[in-house]
Amino acid sequence: MLTKKQTLFEEAINHTRVGVTITDPSEKDNPIIFANDGFHQLTGYTSEEIIGKNCRFLQGKKTSKESVNQIRSALENTERVELQLFNYKKDGTGFWNELSIDPVWIEEEQKTYFIGIQKDVTQEKEKTQMLEKTLHEIDTISTPIVPVTDNALVLPLIGNFTDKRFDSMSTRLSLYLESAEEDYIIIDLSGLYEMDTYVVSRFFQISQLASLMGKETILSGISPNLALKTAGIVDTVNKIHTFANVKSALKFINSLS
């Protein structure tokens, strides 16, 4: 029965698709006494190359010294540690290692071992970074400010409008308006995927902001259907002109001068 369990557990460890190492801190330099298939696949090292050695062969140029100190301190105090650090495979390729090390007390032997679990999270980390970069880019490119005449600038808006995009747009616009010479801002909503009274009401907030800076806001691209729905809102701030498109808005501005 013991044999069955041992073999089964060892097989199970080899199929986990994560790296598993066991080290023995009672021996000199806390060497590896076991490494599973997942560890060999992850790092490229065979058992013969690493059994009896300390795990630090995974470290390299870009491995953070702080992380290494954190691990050393945890091992010295026989404490659990979990962190992500940059490690190296046998062929020199770097990878982000989500590492946990647990001290485990084995009653029969009256001694402690360390169990290390290694997961390659490089792709996950890259995806997260790319997502952050892309979200930031959307914020930026979603607010084109285009001066089209001496007296008017156009903000053509496309896509989905979130509160985050809205805040970012308000900030950029007010920065621009500080030194702008134009008197009129045409906000063109015709490219927005969805437009409801909430979205329109947020644009009225922008018009109030612009108004404080001495500029007049004109909304273009509001469908007749939505114009009806927002009639109530428009009335309360009855200074806002709305037009079917940018051309009509510009013609209106020209007719004023």
Added chain:
Amino acid sequence: MLTKKQTLFEEAINHTRVGVTITDPSEKDNPIIFANDGFHQLTGYTSEEIIGKNCRFLQGKKTSKESVNQIRSALENTERVELQLFNYKKDGTGFWNELSIDPVWIEEEQKTYFIGIQKDVTQEKEKTQMLEKTLHEIDTISTPIVPVTDNALVLPLIGNFTDKRFDSMSTRLSLYLESAEEDYIIIDLSGLYEMDTYVVSRFFQISQLASLMGKETILSGISPNLALKTAGIVDTVNKIHTFANVKSALKFINSLS
């Protein structure tokens, strides 16, 4: 020694931070004979609740029948299977389970067990979906087409310009031009982060496309420095006018009519 290893391996399995189950297909309905701490943490079930039961209690409404059939077929043929399927925790919460099942032959017992590994990849999947959606959104919102007068439309470009964005822009623009009445397209590059001769040369390609559809392209927002560098390219396609900004370009177009 055997005892030490068994305990150590069992401890190691419990620290892997993934779900590990062992089932015995020689018993009726292939029941679970072992589940580790990771499995209990992932699913919320205790050992008492699941030992002796078949794993299908993880399935629910949104679990794909196709995936379930794929698993059943692999178990029947004693084959390895790895897939992602939608499963449910004890409290009813759904999660994406990256599941692998390996048949393992235990020589001493002359029989086969199945080792199942469960990883919760819900967050990863959500991040991937969000990244795809965001990249698609960037493609769309990066091509605002703004008709500003009866005779001219403006394409204000902001951010980084990749070949992918460029292709998407060409497609959208040519679709728009098919039914457009405007004769002039002003492409405003002033919002691009980086502009080199390669980027400018790609815009000349767009101008050729527009020219085939009977439209004239005007570039605005090219810095004096870049204008010098691209002088060679401009000469070869000497029909393209360039201006410092959209206002000047529009004044030029007005002066023609």
